[in-house]
Amino acid sequence: MSGEYPILPNGKLGRPVDWVEPHEPQLPSAATNMDAFGARYFAEYYLNLLAYSINTGNTTTLKKVSSPECKVCQSYIDLIGTIYEDGGWVDGKNYTITRIDEPIPHPQTKGLYFVKIYAKNAPYVEYRERELYPAQENQRIIELEVLEQENRFVIKSFYAKDGAASDESGEAQS
Incomplete structure (x- = not known):
């Protein structure tokens, strides 16, 4: 029985x-x-674009605004591609931003800014490998390096951890 999900x-x-x-x-x-x-x-836009890409499988714009240096960005792009190529999908992924700290300019690199975002993930569902995986609401602290490159911004690095945890177990970093 598939509930609200049609069987193809x-x-x-x-x-x-x-x-x-x-x-x-x-x-x-x-x-x-x-x-x-x-x-x-731009950092706020990037999170919205990431959620859109996760929900649709469309990573075209996400690739354009993610620096090749950003390992976490590239792993998101690869994972999204794999999920959708294998017939999977994600429904309901979004970020609700609860706070954004004032961006900090890098002291030695012109055009590089550190942006810290506090966000909440709403519950969502991921379907992959013929299984449904529900995800619970959680708080995240997301730190982005936003780099000016050719008169536009790209994400140079992406670091996220569980906002409620006191340890570093929920990390993703590049």
């Missing part, structure tokens, strides 16, 4: 019957300012 002819579960493909987030005009103000808005 190939035996896999389809997306929920009420699923509507989200619109790709648009880069806010504030994120085109090549300063700390712009870096803050």
Whole structure:
């Protein structure tokens, strides 16, 4: 029994019957300012774009704004591709930003900013390898290095940990 998920002819579960493909987030005009103000808005845009890519499998824009140096960014792109290529999907992934600290300019690298974001993941469902994997709501602390490159921003590094944990066990870093 699949509940609200239709069973497809190939035996896999389809997306929920009420699923509507989200619109790709648009880069806010504030994120085109090549300063700390712009870096803050670009970081927020990046998280929204990441959630969109996870929910749709469309990583085209995510690839453009993720530096090849960012190992975590590249692993997200690869994982999203693998899930969708294998007939999987994700439903309901999003980030609710609860706080963004003031971006910190790098003292020695012009155009590089450190942005710390406190965000909440809503519960979501991932379907892969013919299994449903529900994810619970959680708090995350996400630290991004936002780099000005050719008059636009890219994410140079991505670090995330569980916002409620006192240890470092929930880390992802590049």
